[in-house]
Amino acid sequence: MLGFTNTSIETQFASGGGGRKERRKRNRKICIYFTILLILLIFIVFLILGFTIFKPKRLITTFDSITVEHLQSSLDPVSVRFILNLTLHVNLSLKNPNHVGFSYDSSSALLNYKGQLIGEAPLPANRVGPEETQPINLTLTLMADRLLSESQLFNDLMVGVIPLNTFVKVSGKVRVLKIFKLKVQSSSSCDLAISVLNRNVTSQNCTSQIK
Numbered sequence: 001m002l003g004f005t006n007t008s009i010e011t012q013f014a015s016g017g018g019g020r021k022e023r024r025k026r027n028r029k030i031c032i033y034f035t036i037l038l039i040l041l042i043f044i045v046f047l048i049l050g051f052t053i054f055k056p057k058r059l060i061t062t063f064d065s066i067t068v069e070h071l072q073s074s075l076d077p078v079s080v081r082f083i084l085n086l087t088l089h090v091n092l093s094l095k096n097p098n099h100v101g102f103s104y105d106s107s108s109a110l111l112n113y114k115g116q117l118i119g120e121a122p123l124p125a126n127r128v129g130p131e132e133t134q135p136i137n138l139t140l141t142l143m144a145d146r147l148l149s150e151s152q153l154f155n156d157l158m159v160g161v162i163p164l165n166t167f168v169k170v171s172g173k174v175r176v177l178k179i180f181k182l183k184v185q186s187s188s189s190c191d192l193a194i195s196v197l198n199r200n201v202t203s204q205n206c207t208s209q210i211k
């Protein structure tokens with residue numbers, strides 16, 4: 001008799017203590033879930049802000065000045081071909097409108113004649129500080145191995161104006177909220193008219209493309 005009540009009391013105690021423990025465990029679980037939910041919400045809010053209000057802007061590439069450093073056309077008496085020697089000095093600026101630094105990959109400035117690549121100058125990878133404008137000067141030289149279309153070049157030399165195009169594309173990564181990296185790209189292109197007689201740039205139309 002006595003032994004039976006003892007065990008029943010013991011089992012009661014055991015089950016009562018277990019219920020309290022479980023309730024505490026459940027409360028702790030709810031607390032953890034709420035904390036995770038809250039962190040997730042804050043994360044999502046920052047993500048939305050990062051890609052809207054604080055969205056990083058692209059670098060602004062601009063051709064500041066393009067000048068003719070060397071220009072000489074001659075008729076090669078052996079091959080009876082026109083030879084063009086041309087060197088342009090290009091001043092470029094990279095403006096970073098962001099409040100954070102911008103690192104860009106190495107690329108090249110290109111020189112084109114009627115859609116044909118005739119010259120190239122390397123633009124090494126670098127970093128532009130926040131709200132900084134980085135001046136870059138480049139020298140674009142007509143590559144010796146590039147044969148220009150004889151009839152087109154002859155026409156242009158007769159007219160006295162050589163149409164050229166310079167193009168530069170810069171791509172790099174910018175940090176959003178110091179966590180994410182976003183890849184952005186910008187480019188600039190200039191159509192030039194170069195006077196053969198005066199050896200200068202007589203007209204230039206530049207456009208910046210933002211992608």
Ligand SMILES: *[C@@H]1O[C@H](CO)[C@@H](O)[C@H](O)[C@H]1NC(C)=O
Pocket residue numbers: 065067089091092135136137
């Ligand atoms: C731009 O080019 C001119 C010469 O054409 C040079 O004197 C000047 O320093 C250059 N500016 C920059 C920022 O490179």
Ligand SMILES: *[C@@H]1O[C@H](CO)[C@@H](O)[C@H](O)[C@H]1NC(C)=O
Pocket residue numbers: 137
């Ligand atoms: C062009 O840049 C080089 C190297 O950054 C520098 O030594 C040179 O003086 C610059 N020239 C001009 C005209 O700005």
Ligand SMILES: *[C@@H]1O[C@H](CO)[C@@H](O)[C@H](O)[C@H]1NC(C)=O
Pocket residue numbers: 072084085144
């Ligand atoms: C013109 O360019 C060619 C090839 O680059 C070179 O051999 C030649 O000396 C240059 N001529 C002049 C007058 O600069």
Ligand SMILES: *[C@@H]1O[C@H](CO)[C@@H](O)[C@H](O)[C@H]1NC(C)=O
Pocket residue numbers: 191192193203204205
């Ligand atoms: C620049 O644009 C003007 C007006 O559209 C045009 O007359 C001129 O020929 C263009 N120059 C070049 C180099 O494309």
Ligand SMILES: *[C@@H]1O[C@H](CO)[C@@H](O)[C@H](O)[C@H]1NC(C)=O
Pocket residue numbers: 195198200201202203
């Ligand atoms: C090109 O050079 C000629 C002669 O030096 C000058 O009269 C003309 O104004 C120059 N053109 C430009 C656009 O600088």
